[in-house]
Each structure stands twice: as structure tokens, then as C-alpha cells.
Amino acid sequence: MIFERRDFLKLLGGTVGTVSLGSCGRFLVPDRMVEQALRGPGIERQVNTICGLCEGGCGVTVRLVDDLPVGLKGNSRHPLNRGGLCPVGQAGLEVLYAPNRLQGPLRRRPEGSFEATGWEEALTEIAKSLGDLQSSGNGRRAAFLHGEPGQLFDDLARRFMQALGSANVARRRGETVLPYRLAQGIDQVPGFDLANSDLVLSVGLDLFEDGAAPIHAVSAMVGSRDQANRASLIHIGSRLSPSATKAAERLAVAPGTHAAAVLGIAHVLVREGRYDRNFVAKHTFGFEDWTDDRGETRLGFRRLLLEQYYPDRAAQLSGSDPRAIIRIARRLARAERPVVICGGEATSTSNATWTTLAAHALNALLGAFDRPGGVALPSTVPLTPLPPFSAADGAPAQDGTGHSGIFAAPTDSTSFGIDPVEALAGADELDVLFLSGTNPVYDSPAGSDLKKALERIPLVVAFSSFLDETAAAADIVLPVSLFLETWQESTTPEGVAFSVLGVSQPVVSPLFDSRHPGDALLELARRAGGGLATALPWSSYEAYLKERLEGLRTSGQGSVISGSFEESWVHFLEERGWRFLESGDREAFWQGLARKGGWWNPVLARGDWNRMFRTSTGRYEFFSLELERHLEGLGRSAGESEPEPALRRGIESLGLVIEASVDEACLPHFEPPRLAGSGAAADALTLVPFRPMTGRGDIGVASPMLLEMYGYPVLSGWQTWVELAPETAHQLHLDEGDQVTLETEASPYESAFEAVVKIEPGAVAGAAHVPCGLGREGLGGAADGVGDNPVRILARDRDSVSGALATVSTRVRSTLIKKRARGGARPLVGGHG
Amino acid sequence: MARWGMAIDLDRCTGCGNCMAACHQENNLAAVGPEQTEQSRAFHWIRLVREVSGSDAHATVRYTPTLCVQCDDPPCVKVCPVHATYLSEEGIVGQIYARCIGCRYCMAACPYNAKVFNWYEPEWPGELKKKSNPDVSLRSHGVVEKCTFCHHRVNHAREQARAEDREIRDGEVVPACAESCPAQAIVFGDLDDPESMVSARARSPRAYRPHEDLGTRPKVFYLEEQE
């Protein structure tokens, strides 16, 4: 019935509320701001800054009336978003004023609860611990994990830890770089020149919503182009996401089988001879069969494709349509400047590295490297190098650290690396841990492990704007200023083809007693003294930024964002080898940077193949020699001495099932994804967590607006839903709007979470797509307890090669808990009959 | 006198939802909360309406940003008993919140379901009210509200133009939804000016208006998706 307890309380509240109105909430905006809003003269101004809510770093223009921010819009000059913005960015002000923001440092009491403390006390305490570590030479017992979007903060954090004598610094990033290292020899995700491409094939990535900079993708492919020149999108994925619906062509594949479909496409390109022969001949390795130095013939990519991945088999492996595979291949062949980008669900599986290798191999077949609309390496940002410093006594030197730190792969690991969260969760010799700009307890599959580990570490310092899941497990929580309140930077997001450095400036003074984590680190260094103070001499994070960014001016490369004719003229000349020193002095340059919102450099060093392919062969390696060495190494350490058996042994230790030839393991190939839980039960579903547009960043959902429009693509807010294909729903006797629990025995801690059924025609049968980002604690009244978090129940599985945690790893079963309440949830499709 | 209109290119729209968020922020809309959303009372002045056709794996989905189409012959205006909704000289269908008696007849009469109602007093958790756009009035409970084509921006541009003794230039007025659209799918301007961008788009062979057959003469044009 409609009249519920809550209503009754409301009725009571009518009489009681008036009495207690004055004392509701602990949020207090400074009086001067209220005064300003009420009595200001109404003077309006616009300030450019950078959105700090996710890793994208879009430029925003803040509208201020009487110095109070009242609106955000995209900065039309900013090269990433060109005036566009996403819903999360729009919610910036709601996050700024969110009721539950931390108002001052917190310290954990011995019995467990938090008490308010001051910066002075908190920093003193931390500095003391650091000083102890420094003086005892136990710097390595400290660690730092962060997820801040800017490279400069990362540099500062690394320097801080190095000065302390620790190599334990890690930055959580979206995509793993390993496949690009194996194929191209580079230690970064390369850029994909979406702005000049005419056809983008997106493998697993919901390009317009997910990835590091979706708004950049939209603006580069559609927004900043006229109708005739806009880029088409082909989408390969298991979910009918908004991006997929907007794609010119869409290939639905079962979760984790993207590689098969991609290799099918490659097969058609090769068989029909419609690949870039010139590029393949000149710049690739391992396309044709080749002979190694022992004189043995090794499998080439071409033969593998032709033998294994004919469209019918590719379609069968991926549960897709062979005709569509052929159609897509021909479409790619016809396109002038196609490019292939891989991510999202395709790189969240146990076979992610090979899937990425397969997708990237398409780029090689299409000759997409170093051409407009292809794969590019953005130029290096010419930051002022950090001055060398002498490390503290007894601590490892700046570079040659005696040990490689807890975030490096353990020696007994079969994979190249280890997920930083997992590494932390397994580390047992830590005294101090810093966490900043990241919430792994909430969003990592290893979050529960980490939470346990945090209890063991004597001093956990979390920088956070909210008492979120991770901060709640810390010992000291230091409130962080939001992007509208502080100086900070953002650097080129993964996958963007030009280099950009966004400068975020404070548009309001901090509402609360909060600081930028960089400022706090500098202050800590000063207090701890010793090597730390020497290594980090800057008075503030702003001063640090100023000094580092001075390099942009003196290098003469790139330009301050202006979007003007002059800018394009400068770039035109720069491409032809001219260099311009920015006019004006240091201060004027800095002012300009802040005013315009940043600096960028779209100029690419063309023809620099040695920079593009830094593999041992200097070519794009279809056959990854590094991977071969790694696998052989694994075999050798297991006791095999001969190369071939060692390779075979290495493959076995990864738990792979390659039968044809061991060479296949070093080539892009389709490896069936490992899925844990619910055995082979016929009604088990593959759980595919995805990040919706509204779930970008960690703290966006502190905005009631975002929660309300959280599921806008499926017309539902304030709840976690699960998307099922009609046939799947039918098989499970589920209807739209039913409430279900998804259960698995694969997770070590929690086994079930709740969601509301959405029937999605076009989704792949047998998959359960669930949005991440809800089921929060600590973000405040609006977000807490809304929806549920699928990450909690994920099995701990990793990408076999890179070691990154996989999120598409779990099979679940659904149990109905409540049939759709009459009128509760609403059908998506209008009720025709 | 301009006749304001909008053209939304569905071929460009990527369904990112920014228009909804931008409008929400610009026009001081308040979130209604989970219980109200469950009761189908969440409201947006512009929203992405999702249309699924087909029920198998080949199903297609279409997102249409849907807002008040600002009819030249608005069914809502005719039925309002108190002149609380009206058609302005420049063709914008306005709502006088202070006069509206909340009978919701205009909502019942609108074939586009463009109007929304404040079932409760809008709530601003914490100090969220501080970020309100000062150009747009806050509504109270019991009144109907709707998209205004960001007419405060029109007014602002008009004042600016008058101060500079000129006409409003094409592209000078940009509603919030169009402003931050990363796909630049939304174009706003004067339909009476044949040179304006919006007129050009409205003349496109892909252009159509929603439910033109009803004779409401909408001023929001959609451009059909291409292959």
C-alpha cells in the first residue's frame, strides 16, 4: 500500500520538522558565501579549469556569479572535449556541495570509530612515522597507491617515496599496457587518432561512454566534424550499450570471445589480400612463417589466421554471425583511414592480453600506424625535469633500488605483473600506506582482501573527499579539495593521439578544511625533514606545477589551448619543423595556461619508426618475442632447458589449452576465457560488469542528479539492474522489473548481490550485464545504500599474461526474490497489447 | 522578431545523456529521490527516450532527446484555465509558475508528454541550493514546469544585442542542452531567418517533426539517422 511507515513519519515530521530545522545536517557553507549569494551585485565571470571527476580531464568553463560557481559547461577550446561534457562533469557542482564531504581530517580512535582532528596533529603524526622510517632506513616499509589523473602528481608521489627509500609506488590505470609492450615495445597505451579516422572498430569498448575519454571520442568522431566527414563506428561487444546502438554496424559476441571475431575479420582481410602489404612487409615481424636461429620453422600469423580463423569458425567461437564478420572486414578494407581500438569488456577477461593483441594486429594489417586516423604515439610532454636529489642515508638510490618493490611481479609469478591492489593485499611488511584518488576497497575485485590487509598496516593514510569505503578502512583520513577548489593537472588520457596537459585552477576557495594531496605531501616532506625535505623543496603544489610546466614554455613545442586560427597556424608550421618560443615571461605563460585551461601538442613525429616500434626487432611483432622469452623463462625455471619444451612448459604453467602449436601462444589467438563458479549449470550466466556513462569517476554519484539518471539508457535510476537477453529471461522465467539475486560460489567473501531485471533485446544470450558504481557507503545520504555493487562477488581471476585482475570472470545464477511490483518497475517497451 | 526553433540530428547523437544533465543543472531541477523515481515521478525537461524495435538479437534501439517541441499551435496553451501557460511572441511556450494552479490539464493535453509536475516541494539536500542558476526561478510544489528553450539565455542575448544596437546573431543563443553536447547534435536558432543554421537543418530531407500529423506545428526538428 502507499501509506507506509515513511509516510507516517513524514506526517509527524510536519510538526516536528519545524522545530529541528535549524540543526539539520552537519554541512556548513561559510557565511561569507551565503552573504555573497544573497547580496552580491550579480557580476558574472567565466573561468576555465579541468574537470577532475574522472581520468578523462575534459576542459570545463565555470560560470561564476559574484564569485560563486553556478554552472559548468565544456570548454569549447579544449582539444579533448571541444565544448562537450558528460553528465558526470555536469554534476561537478552537486559533488562540490555534496552534504557528506569531509570537512576536516579524521583520525581513528583505538576502539575503531573516527574522531575529528586537525591538519596539524594529523600531519605531525604521519611525519613522525615517516621520520622514523627514514632514520631507521626502513623506507621500503612504506607504500603509495594512487589513481590521480595527472602524471605530475605521479612524479611527485614517486619522488616522495624514493626519497623515503621505497619503490612501492603504483598508479591505478584503466587499461594494461602489456599487450602494447609485447607488440610494439612501448610502455604506454598508444593513441588512436579518432579525429582523423573515417572508420573506428571498437572491440569490447563502449567507445562513447567508457574508456579514458569518451567525450573526446564523441567530439573527435562526430562533434567536431561536419556531417559528411564524420567517422563511422563498428562495435563488437556483448551488450547493447548506447555506443553499440549508435554504431553503423554491431557484432554481438559472447563475453570474452572478442578475439575470435577479430581474428575472423583478420582472416577475411588476409585471404582477400586486402591488408596493407607494404606496411606488413616493411614494419612487421611474424606475419609469414619464419625460421628461428635454431633453424626451425615457426608459425606465422598469416598461416594461423588462414588455418584457424575462417569466418564460420570465428563466428562459432564467438557466437556471432559469419556474414557480419565478412561484412565488417570488407568495410574495414574499403575505409581509407580505419583504426581499431580495444578495451572495456574485451580487456576485462583472463584472455585480455591476447584479445588486445588480436585487435592491435588488425591495426597492423590495416597499416594504421603512423598515419592520420591511425595509431599514434603522442609526443612527450616537455616538462621541466625534476632536479636530482641525494637519497636519505641507507636508502636505495634514485634508480637502482635494491629491490623492485611490492608492486612488481613476484619472482614466482607466471604473469608479467601483478595488480597493485592484489599486491597491497598480499604485502605483509608495510608500516605506512598512502592512498590517494582511488577507492580499491570498493571497486577492485580484490577489495575485500585489501580491506583485511589495511587492518594489518599500522598507519594507513587516505586522501579522500568523502569517508568512502577505502577511507573508512584507513587510520587517518585527510580531506581532499575537489577540482574546483585547488590547483591540479591532468595529463593525456590513455588512447588519445595528441599530448595534452590540462591545468585546473581553483575557482572557489576550499569550502572546508581540505587540501590537495600534493600540498599535503610537500608539507609532510618538510616536517619529516631529512632526504624528504631536500627532495621535495616546493612550497606548494602550485609552485611545483609552475616549475614543472615551465618546461612547456621553454621547449617551444605545442601551445596554450586557444582553439584559434593562430594556434592551427603554429601547429602547421611546427609540423614542418619550426619551433616557437612562447612569447612573454614565465609568469605570463603560467597565467595564460591557467586562463585557457591548459596546453596541448597535436604535432606528431611522423616517420619515427624507432619510436613507434621499440621491440627487439624494431618492428610490429605479430609474433611476440618478448612473450616467447617470458614463456620460455617460465619453463626454464620449472626445470626445462631446451627452448621448445620450455615454451610448452611455460604455456602449461599459464594453464592454457593450446594444442596446435606452441607458437600460437606468442601470436594473437583466441583463448577461451576462464569463468569461475556455478560449474556448467545450464542456467548459469556470465556476469559482465560494465561502467555506465553516469558511473564515471568514483565520487560522481554523490550527486543526486546522477543517481536519478544513473540508468538513463534503460530508463531507471536509483537502482542496480541486470540486463538479460529476452531468450535468457524467458528461459529463467524472469520478467522485466523482477528483483533477483545473482549468486556465485566463486567469490571468496560474498556470494550474492541484488538487481532488477531489464530485458534487452540485442544483448547476447547467457550474459548478465550489470552496471558498476552503485551500492556505495560513505558518499552521503543520496548515494548510500542505493543499488548494489557487483564487484563484491567477483571471482579472483587474472589476465593470464599481464596479471591484471579480470572482472569478466564469474558465472552466476539468478534467483528471483520479488516479482515485479504492480507498476513498480516499468516495461521498457511500450505495452502494445 | 525571431521564431526560435531547434534541430536535433539523431545521426550525430550518441546517447551520452549530457543534454539531460546540462538541462538539469541549468534550469535548477531537483532530483526527486528513489521512492519518487520508483513512482514514475522523476522529471527532466529533456530526456533520452529509448525506442526498441525488434525483440531478437537484431533489435535496434533508438535514443531520441525529447523535450517540449514548442508548438506553434500548442494544445497545452489552449486548455490552461488561468493563462499560466502561453505562447510568447517568439514562439516559446512559457509557464508562469506563480499563476499555475496545478490542475495538470496542460499535461493531459500535451501529446508529447513534455510537461512535468512538482508532486512535492523540490528538495535540495545539503547546500545544493547554493549552486542554483540565478537566472532561473526555483519552482515550488504543485506547479507544472517545462522546457523553456532556455529563454533566459534568449533574453540575455537580446539585451546584449540591444545594447550594441544590432540584431541577435545566429548561434548567439545556445540552450544548455546544445551548449555542452559533445556530438554537436543540437542546433538552435531563428526559424524565420532562412540563413540560420537551424533553418538549413530544418530544410534537410532527413528532417521531420514529431507528430506533425497532429497539426501542432512543432518547432523542434529531428534529423533522421542515416545508415
Next chain:
Amino acid sequence: MSAEHTVRPELGPTVSHDLSERDIDVLLASVEQPGSAFRVVTTVLVLIILGAWVLFSRQILYGLGVTGLNQPVGWGFYIVNFVFFIGISHAGTLISAILRLSNAEWRRPITRMAEVITVVVLAIGAFHPVLDLGRPERMLNIFTAGRLQSPLLWDVSSISAYFMASTVYLYMPLIPDIALLRDRGARPRWLYSFMAWNWQNTPRQREVLERASNIMMILVIPIAVSVHTVISYIFAMTLQPGWHSTIFGPYFVVGAIFSGIAALMVVMIVLRKVFHLERFLKEIHFAHLSKLLLVMSLLWFYFTFSEFLTAFFGNEPAEIRVFFYKFTGPYAIPFWGMVVCNFLIPVVLLSFRRTRTIPGIMVASIAIVIGMWLERLNIVVPSLANPRLALPSGFYIPSLVEWGMFVGGLATFALGFVVFARFFPLISVWELREGQETAVSETAERVASYLPDRLENAPTGETT
């Protein structure tokens, strides 16, 4: 029966039913001996109504959110009940006026009750749109800023005219009875002496009353027809599927009269039982009315059939969505319930003499009242729940407040009758008496005037 057989020489043998003092005692019993039952019933009803208002106070405090209304179903019980109650109000004045106009002699014991229904129900119905307002305190904007083009304003005019007319039309024939009560010393005296307007039953007064009644009964018919027509226009003037229909005007009027007669029958049967009026409201009255009811049921079905066949045959997407929403969708139960209540039950029960008994009529009438309420629900909600755009179908679950106000409305209706019966006779005493004094002879004369003229009386030369 205190019938007294006399022979009037000029008319031949006939029957006279003069009202005895005992008869008048019975008719005025409710006023003169209200008894404790009146107090109990009034208290109970007042408590129910107060309860409804307590619930409603939440709406005043918090706004319309306390109802089950939403987007797109922005209208619900309040509007349904508005249409329903106003429909019932057609029972009265219209029936009474038509019967008076057509000199139907059997009307005499019926008209008063019919007119009371009208006034009571009209007041309740007309108040419903106010309940439905988001900002009821701004209601007067309708007068200060009214827009004549809005069908809602037509409603305001039409309903207020009808309310005035039917109040006057109730009051005027009440004057002689009030005078009777005054003369019999009923309390409170000031009330009756004030309301009797110095009625002394002079020939001049009778003539004035008769002329005024004649004017009013002619005036009230078009007003009554306009009321429900205009209410239908609220819906029909929009472009919404299921509403935008040309036959809505007559369809609503027919439905209104239909539900009105049914409600009248229910009231008559109940009051007949409660106040022991069996001798005045005889089976013959019910038989006559039930035939009328049967005709209206068939007429209602004819309109309904035309309405839905057109929608179905045309197969226009928006229309057909609403059509199936009612036929097979979420509103199948209200829809088919409506058909059963409004057509199947009454037609079966009223067609056969065996079932056309008082209990049979009672069942049929109650079914019709329920059925007509369902019809209003079927008109208001499904059209709103199925927007033209590709939006999901809406839903509507009325809240406790709305149910409370519905029950409160019904209780107010009952209370209106109880209070009226406490102060005024439910059957027009003077009209019955007039019937006894003059009707028999008048009718005989009238009937005689229908008969072929006698040959010797025919004016010669004018016949062909």
C-alpha cells in the same frame, strides 16, 4: 391502504387516494421524529468524513505527491470521481424535469429525491477538481485570469449554472412542504418560517410557483445536458488517443443519465425501506424507472460499441494501444467489469419480469453505479497511461488519501441525504396531495382528449 372509493358523477367511477393524516405523519416522520438513529448515523458519517479530511491534510501539507498520481498518469481518482459524481447528478433534475414536462403522473413521489441527489452530488462532484489542484489556494485565478478557451472554464460556468438551477429547482417545490412543516410546528421554527417564504397556499402563490417551476424545468434540461457534454469536452478537446472523439458529448450525457437513474433507484429502494415508504414508492414506480434504465443500458452499450469499434477498426497506433490496454492489458478487469456491470447484468435482470423485482432492480442499479464508475476510470487512466511517444506505459495505483477521499465523498453523499431527510420531507407532500386532488381528473381529461372526438361534438365544416 386507506383508499377511499367514491363516485364522481361527471367522470364515472374512479379511484381516489386522498392523503390521510397518517400518511402525512409517515411522510414527515423523518423530520418530526428523527430519533436516535439519526444521531448515530450522522455521527458515523461525520467521523468518516473527518477521517477522510485527516488523510487529506497530508496532501495539503506536502502536495499532490501523497496521491498515486505520476507522470504520465497525472489524473486519477479525483478526476474520475468528479466525472462520476457529476454524472450521477443528472439523475435528478433532468429526470424530474423531463417527467414533469411530459406530465408523467407517476413522477410525483420520485422527483424530490431525484432533485436532492442532484444538489448533493453536484456539490461533491464540483469540489473534486479542487482536491485535484496542486495549488488549491490559487483557485480564484480562474476568475481573475480565466481563459475562456479552456474547457475547464466551460465546466466551471456550466456546473455553477447547473448547481444554481438545480438548487432553485429543488427549493421551489419544497416551499409548500416547508410551509406545511411550519404550520405543524416543526423545529427549528425559525428555519421553516424563514424558508417557507410566507407561503399561504393562495391561488396567486400557487400560480407563481407553477409558472416558476415550468420555467425552471425547461431551463434546467439544456443546462444539465450542457454539464456533462462540457465535462466530456475536457477530454474530447485534447488530442489524446481514446479521448479525442466526437461522440463523447452524447456518450457522457447518456452515461450520466444512466448512472443517475441507477443511483436514484438505489436511493429510492434504500429510503423506501428505511422510512417505510412502500405505500408511496410502489412497484409500479420501479417498474417504470427500470424500463427507462434498460433503455439507457442499451443506449450506453450502443455508444460504447460505436466508440470502440471505431478505434479498433481504424487501427491507428496510438488509439489501438489504448484499446488493447483496456481490452487485454492492465485495464482488462476494469474494462470487462464495466461491460458486465453496465450491460450484461442490467439487461439480463431488467428484461425479464421474474427478475425485475425490487431486489433484482437493486442489484442491477448497484451494478450500474459501479460500472459507470469503472467507465470513468477506463476513460481517464488508460489514455494518460499510453502516451503517443515511445514512452513506457504508465501505471496508477491510487493512494490511501485518494481512497479516503472517495469514501469521504460517498459518506458526504449519504450525509447529505440524512440531513435533508432530517429537515425536509423526502417525498413531495403537496404534489402527492395535488395529485390526489386534481391529477386523476386531469389525466382523465387528457386521456379523453386523446380519444377520437365524438361525432356530435365535432365542429361541422372544419372536418374534411
